[in-house]
Amino acid sequence: xxxxxxxxxxxxxxxxxxxxxxxxxxxxxxxxxxxxxxxxxxxxxxxxxxxxxxxxxxxxxxxxxxxxxxxxxxxxxxxxxxxxxxxxxxxxxxxxxxxxxxxxxxxxxxxxxxxxxxxxxxxxxxxxxxxxxxxxxxxxxxxxxxxxxxxxxxxxxxxxxxxxxxxxxxxxxxxxxxxxxxxxxxxxxxxxxxxxxxxxxxxxxxxxxxxxxxxxxxxxxxxxxxxxxxxxxxxxxxxxxxxxxxxxxxxxxxxxxxxxxxxxxxxxxxxxxxxxxxxxxxxxxxxxxxxxxxxxxxxxxxxxxxxxxxxxxxxxxxxxxxxxxxxxxxxxxxxxxxxxxxxxxxxxxxxxxxxxxxxxxxxxxxxxxxxxxxx
Amino acid sequence: xxxxxxxxxxxxxxxxxxxxxxxxxxxxxxxxxxxxxxxxxxxxxxxxxxxxxxxxxxxxxxxxxxxxxxxxxxxxxxxxxxxxxxxxxxxxxxxxxxxxxxxxxxxxxxxxxxxxxxxxxxxxxxxxxxxxxxxxxxxxxxxxxxxxxxxxxxxxxxxxxxxxxxxxxxxxxxxxxxxxxxxxxxxxxxxxxxxxxxxxxxxxxxxxxxxxxxxxxxxxxxxxxxxxxxxxxxxxxxxxxxxxxxxxxxxxxxxxxxxxxxxxxxxxxxxxxxxxxxxxxxxxxxxxxxxxxxxxxxxxxxxxxxxxxxxxxxxxxxxxxxxxxxxxxxxxxxxxxxxxxxxxxxxxxxxxxxxxxxxxxxxxxxxxxxxxxxx
Numbered sequence: 187x188x189x190x191x192x193x194x195x196x197x198x199x200x201x202x203x204x205x206x207x208x209x210x211x212x213x214x215x216x217x218x219x220x221x222x223x224x225x226x227x228x229x230x231x232x233x234x235x236x237x238x239x240x241x242x243x244x245x246x247x248x249x250x251x252x253x254x255x256x257x258x259x260x261x262x263x264x265x266x267x268x269x270x271x272x273x274x275x276x277x278x279x280x281x282x283x284x285x286x287x288x289x290x291x292x293x294x295x296x297x298x299x300x301x302x303x304x305x306x307x308x309x310x311x312x313x314x315x316x317x318x319x320x321x322x323x324x325x326x327x328x329x330x331x332x333x334x335x336x337x338x339x340x341x342x343x344x345x346x347x348x349x350x351x352x353x354x355x356x357x358x359x360x361x362x363x364x365x366x367x368x369x370x371x372x373x374x375x376x377x378x379x380x381x382x383x384x385x386x387x388x389x390x391x392x393x394x395x396x397x398x399x400x401x402x403x404x405x406x407x408x409x410x411x412x413x414x415x416x417x418x419x420x421x422x423x424x425x426x427x428x429x430x431x432x433x434x435x436x437x438x439x440x441x442x443x444x445x446x447x448x449x450x451x452x453x454x455x456x457x458x459x460x461x462x463x464x465x466x467x468x469x470x471x472x473x474x475x476x477x478x479x480x481x482x483x484x485x486x487x488x489x490x491x492x493x494x495x496x497x498x499x500x501x502x503x504x505x506x507x508x509x510x511x512x513x514x515x516x517x518x519x520x521x522x523x524x525x526x527x528x529x530x531x532x533x534x535x536x537x538x539x540x541x542x543x544x545x546x547x548x549x550x551x552x553x554x555x556x557x558x559x560x561x
Numbered sequence: 562x563x564x565x566x567x568x569x570x571x572x573x574x575x576x577x578x579x580x581x582x583x584x585x586x587x588x589x590x591x592x593x594x595x596x597x598x599x600x601x602x603x604x605x606x607x608x609x610x611x612x613x614x615x616x617x618x619x620x621x622x623x624x625x626x627x628x629x630x631x632x633x634x635x636x637x638x639x640x641x642x643x644x645x646x647x648x649x650x651x652x653x654x655x656x657x658x659x660x661x662x663x664x665x666x667x668x669x670x671x672x673x674x675x676x677x678x679x680x681x682x683x684x685x686x687x688x689x690x691x692x693x694x695x696x697x698x699x700x701x702x703x704x705x706x707x708x709x710x711x712x713x714x715x716x717x718x719x720x721x722x723x724x725x726x727x728x729x730x731x732x733x734x735x736x737x738x739x740x741x742x743x744x745x746x747x748x749x750x751x752x753x754x755x756x757x758x759x760x761x762x763x764x765x766x767x768x769x770x771x772x773x774x775x776x777x778x779x780x781x782x783x784x785x786x787x788x789x790x791x792x793x794x795x796x797x798x799x800x801x802x803x804x805x806x807x808x809x810x811x812x813x814x815x816x817x818x819x820x821x822x823x824x825x826x827x828x829x830x831x832x833x834x835x836x837x838x839x840x841x842x843x844x845x846x847x848x849x850x851x852x853x854x855x856x857x858x859x860x861x862x863x864x865x866x867x868x869x870x871x872x873x874x875x876x877x878x879x880x881x882x883x884x885x886x887x888x889x890x891x892x893x894x895x896x897x898x899x900x901x902x903x904x905x906x907x908x909x910x911x912x913x914x915x916x917x918x919x920x921x922x923x924x925x926x927x928x929x930x931x932x933x934x935x936x
Contacts, residue, residue, distance in 0.1 A: 189889045194829035194928045206581030212590060212666065213828050216678050219594035224618045225754070234609035234753050235619075242823050243599045244610075291587065299826065303591055343825040378609050379600070448617050450718040451674065453588050454569035514564045553569045 195342045198426070200539065201296040211291075211301040220305025226443045226467050229309070229505075230280065230373060236308030237394075238380045239285050239300060241350050242341025245400050249376070249384040254368070258334070258405035261325030268384055271370060274315040279367060279390060280502040282309045282469045286393035286420060286433045290541030297541035304441060304548050307469075309502050310381075312388045314369030318360045320404070326356070329408040333359040335387050336403035346414045352398050353411035354389065364390035364501055368401065390501035391435050391471035393543065395420050422538045430538075436471030437545040438529050440478045440506065440521035444550050455552040462510045467503035468493075470525035477524045478506040484518035485533055485547070491521065512554040519550040570717045573801070575914070576671040586666075586676040595680025601818045601842050604684070604880075605655065605748060611683030612769075613755045614660050614675060616725050617716030620775050624751070624759040629743070633709070633780035636700030643759055646745060649690040654742060654765060655877040657684045657844045661768035661795060661808045665916030672916035679816060679923050682844075684877050685756075687763045689744030693735045695779070701731070704783040708734040710762050713775035721789045727773050728786035729764065739765035739876055743776065765876035766810050766846030768918065770795050797913045805913075811846030812920040813904050815853050815881065815896035819925050830927040837885045842878035843868075845900035852899045853881040859893035860908055860922070866896065887929040894925040 201208075207215075218239045225235040249268050257263040285306035290297055292304075321333070337350040359366055367388040370377060377383040382399030389396040395415065411417075421430030443465050446457035468475045474496070479488040491508040506521070524530040531545045538544075576583075582590075593614045600610040624643050632638035660681035665672055667679075696708070712725040734741055742763040745752060752758040757774030764771040770790065786792075796805030818840050821832035843850045849871070854863040866883040881896070899905040906920045913919075 189891070189928055189931050191824075191831065191928075191930065193891075194827055194831065195824040196826065206583065207587050208581065210827055212582050212587070212676060213678060214826075215587060215590035216595045216676075216680055217597050217828075220591045222592050222615065222619055222755070224621075227621060232754050234611075234613070234755055236609075238609070240597065241825055243819075244597055246599075246602060301587060301591075303588060305591055341822045341825055342831060347822075347831075379607050380597070380609055444618075447716045447722075449566075449570040450616055450716055451571065451589075452569055452585055453592075456566065456569065456717060456722075516564070516568075553564055553566075555566065556564050 192345050195345045214300045221308050231308040237306045242339040244379050245338040252384050256404040259327035259330040259408050278313040280311050280499040281390045282503045286542045289544035293541050310372050312369040313371035314367040317366040330406045332407050334405040334411045335398040337398045338400035351413045352415050433542045438470035438523040438525045439545045440468035440523035442466035442521045457512050457554050462512045464508040464510050468523035469503040473526035476526050479522045480508040481520045514554050514556045517552045520547045522547050567720050570720045589675045596683050606683040612681045617714040619754050620713040627759050631779040634702035634705040634783050653688040655686050655874040656765045657878045661917045664919035685747045687744040688746035689742040692741040705781045707782050709780040709786045710773040711778035712773045726788045727790050808917045813845035813898040813900045814920045815843035815898035817841035817896045832887050832929050837887045839883040839885050843898035844878035848901035851901050854897045855883040856895045889929050889931045892927045895922045897922050
């Protein structure tokens with residue numbers, strides 16, 4: 187007869203064998219959004235086109251009164267307003283950010299959560315203060331092992347009421363290559379509300395769950411963090427009882443800009459016969475991308491694409507191009523990235539119960555019209 | 562054996578009685594996005610939170626080389642670059658824009674298209690040149706009846722390859738209250754790519770389909786326009802063979818900011834017992850909003866909400882507030898707008914085959930916890 191959180195907050199589940207997208211998944215898809223794939227044309231994703239995933243609500247935040255409390259296992263706790271944060275020397279880094287759940291809705295069986303297809307990615311120029319500078323000023327205690335980050339977004343997930351919290355190992359938090367940023371600008375402007383206004387974490391190379399938005403607290407701890415988003419969510423599990431491996435760095439992925447023009451409803455692409463330049467982006471949070479291969483026959487044969495030269499933006503995607511001679515008929519286009527550690531995108535799904543860190547190759551169906559179809 | 566557009570571009574259809582959301586609908590939901598309802602808190606929607614609906618692809622556009630050709634039944638055709646457009650005196654208008662398909666995915670049976678729930682809305686400050694100024698300079702011929710607007714986005718829809726095109730009756734195009742704008746700024750900045758960069762139409766009070774983005778041509782005609790988006794799509798039909806009424810101005814609607822905090826997956830809201838201020842927005846493209854009523858018992862009883870005073874922004878939404886005394890249990894919250902012409906939101910669905918101009922009242926399920934549930 188009671189009215190408790192469990193009434194509205196269910197355990198994680200997998201969709202049934204023939205279960206279509208639920209209304210709950212649609213509600214998430216209408217709120218959160220991916221990058222329209224044609225926007226892969228931009229080196230830096232324009233505002234509003236970068237993917238967004240908000241666990242709970244976008245909190246209301248006044249820049250003038252916002253403070254970050256840095257405490258825990260430190261010599262000298264800090265309480266920083268936004269003007270104080272801006273007084274530190276600023277660093278700008280171009281970073282490609284991808285949601286750990288990207289590709290989830292294409293898995294079989296489908297984990298029921300935010301139903302991403304392939305589009306949960308974007309690249310921005312983030313400006314802020316290196317976290318290691320703030321930690322050095324506070325003085326990290328010798329027994330410290332992790333740093334916990336608390337955001338202002340509040341909600342309930344699988345029965346657990348919480349502010350969004352994630353931790354990083356101390357060596358990552360103190361790292362210089364890459365530097366973790368406490369960021370207050372995106373593409374040269376104050377953070378928009380949905381990207382963490384007024385301040386968020388940016389962890390180059392890591393999936394999005396680590397980049398805590400609406401950052402309020404930074405807490406150095408002497409024990410590993412066991413909060414919901416660390417120990418329950420964002421783990422690679424085959425069975426629900428498994429401890430699982432933590433989700434960390436971004437696996438390599440290439441995406442192509444669907445060529446030609448789309449049908450409104452099916453989004454199937456249409457091209458006319460002849461030379462079609464295929465173009466896209468590739469990235470990895472583990473090691474630099476060293477190669478992209480393209481298939482125009484559904485994965486039957488693969489051909490090397492031309493990678494743009496390195497441009498010094500180690501943590502951002504790289505552009506690639508490939509010349510395709512389109513002939514009338516139905517085709518499936520794919521691209522496949524490989525990084526310097528030898529990680530390559532799989533052709534068969536790598537499944538886990540959360541649908542995390544999935545980097546199955548994209549498949550883009552294209553119809554090449556007959557030469558006489560002037561429509 | 563041929564490879565033709567009809568292979569990938571199907572007729573419009575309704576979902577079957579038990580048909581869940583299809584992958585095609587999910588693909589559209591992942592590309593296009595609504596306003597996160599908590600962003601109804603802002604008078605003017607911040608960049609990236611305003612709803613976006615793109616029929617085809619967002620075209621690539623260079624501001625420096627963009628031109629608008631104004632021709633047809635005029636004395637003197639004009640060819641305007643962006644600098645020439647900016648040389649005219651500028652007007653700024655705050656406008657609430659809503660997609661004509663808002664609410665479609667809640668209809669029974671469901672028209673299969675972009676599966677909006679209630680969130681396809683946003684408000685922006687649009688700056689540009691009044692269309693009537695450009696038409697006056699070109700000199701409209703006495704036999705003119707409509708003005709056709711052509712965008713640069715190209716695709717195929719139900720077998721018809723097209724650039725996106727829509728027309729307005731001449732009296733609307735020449736209107737002074739409201740003025741139609743040829744707009745090049747949104748919220749004081751150049752238009753973002755997804756909102757029509759570098760220039761678009763803004764038609765205060767009309768649903769989104771009239772606000773042609775990536776505007777390339779303005780053509781005055783002496784016959785009614787019969788293009789796809791005018792004569793086939795965006796008509797109110799009960800049967801597929803009907804001629805149907807055209808979709809024009811925005812019907813009244815109120816939305817409330819879901820109170821409390823959400824469950825991640827179900828988005829069900831959770832509050833604690835006591836005073837809860839409900840807040841939202843209401844708008845109508847037909848006549849000013851004159852009242853908003855709120856129900857906290859699923860539509861059983863209705864109570865007048867407090868409307869903010871008129872602020873001179875006739876074409877933008879108005880804020881309203883209502884004090885709710887939340888008691889433990891499950892509740893359904895709704896709000897309902899009425900405008901000065903006496904139009905009120907229906908409590909039962911008004912159905913048409915396109916799912917257009919639907920303004921059924923929003924329903925927000927809320928769990929109020931027992932006083933002792935400290936989670």
